[in-house]
Amino acid sequence: MxxxxxxxxxxxxxxxxxxxxxxxxxxxxxxxxxxxxxxxxxxxxxxxxxxxxxxxxxxxxxxxxxxxxxxxxxxxxxxxxxxxxxxxxxxxxxxxxxxLEDKVEAQFTATKTELEARLKKIQKTSETLSTKLNEQKAEVDEFKGKADGKFRNVDERLNATLKQQKSDTNTLKSDIAGIAHRLKSAEEKVAVQQALKPEVDRLRAEVNAKVAFSASIIESKGVFTGPKTAGTSNILIFNRVFTNVGNAYNSKTGVFTAPLKGVYQFSFMTFGYNSHTSGALLVKNGHYQVFTWEFKGPDASDTTSNTVILKLNVGDCINIILWEGGKIHASVFSGFLVFPTS
The missing domain is CATH 1.10.287 (Helix Hairpins)
Known part of the structure; x- marks a missing residue:
């Protein structure tokens, strides 16, 4: 240009x-x-x-x-x-x-040298492995010859063992059939027992159930013993407890509460002077059941008593009250479970 x-x-x-x-x-x-x-x-x-x-x-x-x-x-x-x-x-x-040409040439030369060294090493390793492989092949051939003889013996013993195991298996199958039959019978019995268990438990509870009490009352300032008027509704509270098995009697309220359904026996006794009518009434859930009564007379004191057997449900209440106008000096109130009912 x-x-x-x-x-x-x-x-x-x-x-x-x-x-x-x-x-x-x-x-x-x-x-x-x-x-x-x-x-x-x-x-x-x-x-x-x-x-x-x-x-x-x-x-x-x-x-x-x-x-x-x-x-x-x-x-x-x-x-x-x-x-x-x-x-x-x-x-x-x-x-x-x-x-760059110098560097590439130098790197190429170094790589070529390294690859040649590795190739020689691999060739040497390959020759060593080939030698070992030949040795191991000879050992394997020798072992194979020995193993063939042993395997023949093992096959014979295995065949004999297999025949014995077949015989044992047939026997075992027969035994298992018998066991299965007995197991089925046992399972049926267990099923029956399981079905009866609630009833058995209930019966055992009823048999083991123990309910009994006995308490007394003596005229004092701390308890009500009369005379009862039309305006009073206090029940007799037997505060001196001798026995209270099952804790069904409450010594603070004077009320017995049935813990089980069953047949119970109750008895009570009253002692009073001739200044007032003496005696008492046994009450179930607010209804009169049995009573004792002694009017005023020439005797200085009078004693009355009564016993009753009642069928109660769970939660039914029993207590003692006085006749209107009556008064007592001492009394005893007792009761117990005769037997539970279903």
Whole structure:
């Protein structure tokens, strides 16, 4: 590109010089014509105008040529700078490529050396393994010969053992059938026992159930022993407890509460003086059941008693109350479970 530009520039310089020579030649011709006009007295105004026009055009071309020469010189300078940069970059790339080639060559040489060493090691290992494999193959062949004889003996013994096991298995099957029959009978018995267990538990609880109490009362400021009026409803509270098996009697309220359904026996005794009617009533859930009664008389004191057997449900209540107008000095109240009922 640089050489081509130089050629163009030289060509334009040559043309410029040629034009300058033409101009000089024309000027000489003009002077000659002027002289000739003066001699001949002719009119050369038109020729002068043409010469002036031609000179002006040549000047314009010269100015353009100078501008073109300047621009060409600037382009040449830029081109030279770019070529310099390209040369430097190319030199750097060549250096880098050379270094990379050296590194690759060195790495390739090292890898080749290492692979050759590994290959030799593998070949040596392969030869060793091949030797050991041959030795082991001979040992296996020897062992196989010995094992064949042993296996034949083992097969004979296994066949004999298998026959014995078949016989034992048949015997065992027969025994298992008998055991299964007995197990089924046992399971049926267990099922019956399980069905009867609730009833047995209930009966055992009833058999083991123990309910019995006995308590007394003596006239004192702390308890009610009469006389009973129409406005009083206090029951007799037997506060001195002798026995209370099952804790069914409450010594603070004087009420016995049945803990089990069953048949119970109750008895009570009263002692009083002849100043008041004596005696008492046994009450079940608020209803009169049995009673004792002794009116005022010539005797200094009177004793009454009574016994009753009642069928109670769980929660039924039994207590003792006085007759209206009656009064006692001492009394005993007892009861117990005869037997539970379903």
């Amino acid at each position: 640089k050489s081509h530009t130089k050629k163009e520039l030289n060509k334009m310089k040559t043309e410029l010089e040629k034009h300058q020579e033409d101009i000089a030649s024309l000027k000489r011709d003009v002077r000659e014509l002027v002289k000739h006009r003066e001699r001949v007295g002719g009119n050369f105004s038109q020729i002068e105008q043409r010469l002036d026009t031609t000179e002006r055009q040549l000047r314009q071309k010269k100015a353009k040529l100078e501008n073109l020469e300047t621009e060409t010189e600037t382009a040449l300078n830029d081109t030279q700078r770019l070529l310099s940069l390209y040369k430097n970059e190319l030199s750097h790339l060549n250096t880098t490529a050379s270094e």
